Amino acid sequence: xxxLVCITHVPDTTSKIQFTANNTKFDTAGVxxxxxxxxxYALARAVELRDQTGGTLTAINVGEVETExxxxxxxxxxxxxxxxxxxxxxxxxxxxxQIAHYAKEGGYDLILMGRESIDFNGGxxxxxxxxxxxxxxxxxxxxxEVEGTTVKMAREIxxxxxxxxxxxxxxxxxxxxxxxxxxxxMRGIMSARTKPLKVVEPVTDETQAAASSYQLPPAKGSxxxxxxxxxxxxxxxxxxxxxxx
Amino acid sequence: xxxxxxxEHAEGKVKKTSLEAVSxxxxxxxxxxxxxxxxxxxxxVDSAELASVGKAGAAKVLHADDSRLTDGVIQAHASAVAxxxxxxxxxxxxxxxxxxxxxxxxxxxIKLNAGLVSNVVxxxxxxxxxxxxxxxxxxxxxxxxTITTDNKILAVKxxxxxxxTDGGDAIVEKLSVNLSDSDFASKIITTERATGEILxxxxxxxxxxxxxxxGPENWGMIEDLAKTLGAATxxxxxVSDIGWRPHHEHVGQTGVKVAPTLYVAVGISGAxxxxxxxxxxxxxxxxxxxxxxxxxxxxxxxxxxxxxEVIPKLTEALKAEL
Ligand SMILES: Cc1cc2nc3c(=O)[nH]c(=O)nc-3n(C[C@H](O)[C@H](O)[C@H](O)COP(=O)(O)OP(=O)(O)OC[C@H]3O[C@@H](n4cnc5c(N)ncnc54)[C@H](O)[C@@H]3O)c2cc1C
Numbered sequence: 014x015x016x017l018v019c020i021t022h023v024p025d026t027t028s029k030i031q032f033t034a035n036n037t038k039f040d041t042a043g044v045x046x047x048x049x050x051x052x053x054y055a056l057a058r059a060v061e062l063r064d065q066t067g068g069t070l071t072a073i074n075v076g077e078v079e080t081e082x083x084x085x086x087x088x089x090x091x092x093x094x095x096x097x098x099x100x101x102x103x104x105x106x107x108x109x110x111q112i113a114h115y116a117k118e119g120g121y122d123l124i125l126m127g128r129e130s131i132d133f134n135g136g137x138x139x140x141x142x143x144x145x146x147x148x149x150x151x152x153x154x155x156x157x158e159v160e161g162t163t164v165k166m167a168r169e170i171x172x173x174x175x176x177x178x179x180x181x182x183x184x185x186x187x188x189x190x191x192x193x194x195x196x197x198x199m200r201g202i203m204s205a206r207t208k209p210l211k212v213v214e215p216v217t218d219e220t221q222a223a224a225s226s227y228q229l230p231p232a233k234g235s236x237x238x239x240x241x242x243x244x245x246x247x248x249x250x251x252x253x254x255x256x257x258x
Numbered sequence: 259x260x261x262x263x264x265x266e267h268a269e270g271k272v273k274k275t276s277l278e279a280v281s282x283x284x285x286x287x288x289x290x291x292x293x294x295x296x297x298x299x300x301x302x303v304d305s306a307e308l309a310s311v312g313k314a315g316a317a318k319v320l321h322a323d324d325s326r327l328t329d330g331v332i333q334a335h336a337s338a339v340a341x342x343x344x345x346x347x348x349x350x351x352x353x354x355x356x357x358x359x360x361x362x363x364x365x366x367x368i369k370l371n372a373g374l375v376s377n378v379v380x381x382x383x384x385x386x387x388x389x390x391x392x393x394x395x396x397x398x399x400x401x402x403x404t405i406t407t408d409n410k411i412l413a414v415k416x417x418x419x420x421x422x423t424d425g426g427d428a429i430v431e432k433l434s435v436n437l438s439d440s441d442f443a444s445k446i447i448t449t450e451r452a453t454g455e456i457l458x459x460x461x462x463x464x465x466x467x468x469x470x471x472x473g474p475e476n477w478g479m480i481e482d483l484a485k486t487l488g489a490a491t492x493x494x495x496x497v498s499d500i501g502w503r504p505h506h507e508h509v510g511q512t513g514v515k516v517a518p519t520l521y522v523a524v525g526i527s528g529a530x531x532x533x534x535x536x537x538x539x540x541x542x543x544x545x546x547x548x549x550x551x552x553x554x555x556x557x558x559x560x561x562x563x564x565x566x567e568v569i570p571k572l573t574e575a576l577k578a579e580l
Contacts (some may be wrong), residue, residue: 025529026300026511030398050512102340103373104403106367131511133394133401140332140364147334149444152361155505170330170357171268171459173451179444186361189512190505214304222390224401236554237272241563244290244572248579249541250559255541257463257520258487258580 014068014159014181015118018059019126019138020087021049021102022080032227033052039132039227049129055185056209057192059125060091062132062159069093071119075111081210088198088205095210105133106221109141114216121182125163128153128186133224139144139186149179158229241255260296261287264339264353264362265311265319267303268451274421275354281422283352284315290384293349296320298342300326300335300434305430312428314421320346320433326442327374329449330358334441336365341435343370343409355413356459359396359543360537363413372409380416380571396511398536416460417518417538436542455472458507461490463520465540466509468494468532470525470565474502479569480524486576492516495525510535525565528553544568 024030024044031040048056056072063070072092074084077099084095098111116124130258136152143150155174156167159181166177166185197205239247252258260284266275269325276297283295294317301324308319321576322338339362350367353359366455367374379400383389388405393415421464441522458464467477468534477491484491491507498508509516511531517538522547526532532557536542547564554560561568 024395026534030395032399037550084452107367131396134396136360137364137367137374137376140361141368144336144365144368150361150365151332151444153357169506170449170451171273172455173449174506175449176447177330177444177446183444190499202296210507220376221367221407222403222405224394224403225389226402227394228400228402230398230400233556234558236557236560237561238554238560240570241561242570243580245575247559247561247572248575251520251541251543252579254522255558257541258576 014062014066014197015119015121016059016063016068016070017085017119017121017124018052018056018070018072018092019112019124020052020056020072020074020084021127021132022046022069022074022076022083023049023130023132028051030229033158034224036227037225046083048086049127049130051129051131051188053194054189054191055125055127055187056087056090057090057195058187059194062123063091064157067098071096071121073098073112073115075100075108077101084210085205086138086197088208088210089201091197091201094208097210097212098215098216099212103220104220104223105135105137105141107219109138109145110217110219112138113142113145115213116142123181124184125187128188139184148182148184150184151179153169153188153192154185155188156185157185157191166215260293260351261350262343262346262348263316264351264359265297265299266354266356266358267299267307269453272299272307272311273354273356273460275312275416278416278419278421279309279414280314280316282419284422285419286350286352286381286496287483289381289553294318296346297428298322298339301325308425308430312398313423313425315425316347316428318429318431320431322433322435324437329446331442331444331446332358332361332365333444334437335362336369336377337437337441338371338435340366344434348411351411353413355415359413363411367411369545370409371407373405373407373410374411374413375403375405375564376413378412381419382412384395393538397537398534406462412571415538417574430475434491456490457486458490458492458509458514458516461516462518463487463489464492464516464518465489465524466492466494466520466526467497467524468526469496477503479573483522483569483573486580487571494532511556519521523553524569526553528556
């Protein structure tokens with residue numbers, strides 16, 4: 014089986030979000046970048062499936078040169094090779110077009126990625142790639158088993174889940190508990206240095222809904238503390254002041 | 259020209275988030291002069307229920323009454339909605355962000371060559387171009403995005419507009435759609451859904467418990483409080499990781515993002531990844547025995563105290579008041 018896993022390069026979940034250049038650029042000063050947590054689940058499951066069924070696992074990222082350490086980390090975790098599409102990821106449509114092109118070229122049976130990136134939270138790339146390639150797409154997938162060409166999945170819905178069956182090839186946007194995050198070991202880190210990482214150029218420049226400027230939410234006022242022996246006061250405040258009851 | 263809204267239903271009821279999407283489209287139509295709002299509903303559901311979507315501002319509901327569409331088969335739903343979009347000759351599709359809605363919208367963006375914006379938090383600015391404000395960085399910031407295509411899809415976040423309830427009944431019309439076997443190539447074998455409960459992503463009030471509650475046997479007081487408030491229950495990630503609560507209750511960066519009017523957090527420290535899932539709440543109440551718990555910084559009201567003492571008292575006080 015040939016597996017493709019799509020990796021986003023995103024700020025660590027504890028990062029302070031700030032913008033520069035008159036609120037038109039994300040401020041990367043002091044920010045540590047990681048593999049998107051949902052992509053990390055997809056990658057972990059992809060490694061397990063590759064080890065179970067044999068075959069290959071390729072990681073792909075649409076990003077500029079600074080994303081390479083993130084892509085190398087996915088090689089350290091277990092991908093066999095990597096592709097970097099050399100461009101800033103302008104919008105979901107742009108990213109989906111690049112991934113669809115290189116996915117078609119590689120003839121993958123299974124394409125996994127996170128349910129959404131944690132920077133733009135679009136959750137749209139898997140469906141777009143699916144439609145572009147004429148493959149079924151599923152998200153958010155919390156369980157995925159492959160038996161021959163049949164794929165059994167659990168997809169989370171509001172207040173529960175549905176159990177699904179579909180045929181390869183397909184695309185899934187993943188979330189926990191599909192697999193446990195994998196931490197690269199020393200051997201993985203060493204071998205990642207020499208695994209192939211191919212840099213390719215974008216196949217189109219087209220966008221449909223790119224961001225032009227950013228804003229931070231208004232600062233939160235300070236908390237009003239209520240004595241633990243006076244809970245009735247809290248009820249009053251919720252009713253009369255906050256008006257949320 | 260009309261605006262199309264894709265509405266979802268579960269257990270015979272149109273989802274409240276879909277009604278919000280209809281309300282959003284109603285306001286948008288008034289702003290852009292796009293005419294009326296037409297909703298499209300798929301699968302088996304009562305006509306009277308669909309007519310009531312008029313209250314939220316739809317003039318008409320197109321109903322593809324094909325029982326194969328009652329389950330949310332993603333490919334088939336995308337095909338059916340695309341056909342409705344073409345049939346009424348619209349340029350704008352609005353829907354509520356949801357597990358199914360997101361999956362369907364992404365495919366539709368390609369099918370309809372439509373610029374798609376997700377997590378939309380307010381009506382677009384259409385005075386010069388088509389600028390849409392969306393929530394990004396898991397609620398920690400906003401982006402203005404410009405849609406450059408003629409066709410547009412907006413996936414609306416909860417609470418983007420107030421729910422409209424004063425419209426009349428909508429006309430319900432049958433819609434016939436052409437679906438192929440390949441649209442149904444994937445099969446939904448079973449669906450498990452918590453019944454009779456208020457669903458977390460759609461709830462107006464949420465009561466969440468964290469590791470401070472010590473064990474699943476102590477969730478009774480959380481459920482009592484939630485019941486008193488008419489709230490959904492949620493939890494922190496470690497709580498669902500250990501299996502004290504089901505996964506679909508896990509709130510935060512890697513779980514459900516909620517946007518209730520009131521979020522009550524009990525025995526949750528307020529790690530940044532948990533806060534990422536609740537920062538769209540209108541009012542946050544924190545109950546934690548540690549005055550230094552980071553959650554207090556994100557709260558509107560707080561009680562420093564032992565949950566096992568405070569929660570039963572709070573439930574009693576609420577019962578007396580409500
Ligand atoms: C990439 C990543 C993603 C993550 N995603 C999420 C996510 O989506 N959601 C999420 O929740 N977490 C997430 N986490 C985990 C997060 O960092 C915290 O570990 C987690 O939120 C802590 O859960 P907690 O507050 O229940 O537990 P703890 O941090 O253990 O806090 C328990 C709290 O209960 C209080 N307490 C104890 N006893 C009592 C009592 N008797 N009465 C009142 N209060 C009491 C304590 O003072 C403490 O503040 C993520 C972490 C990472 C690295």
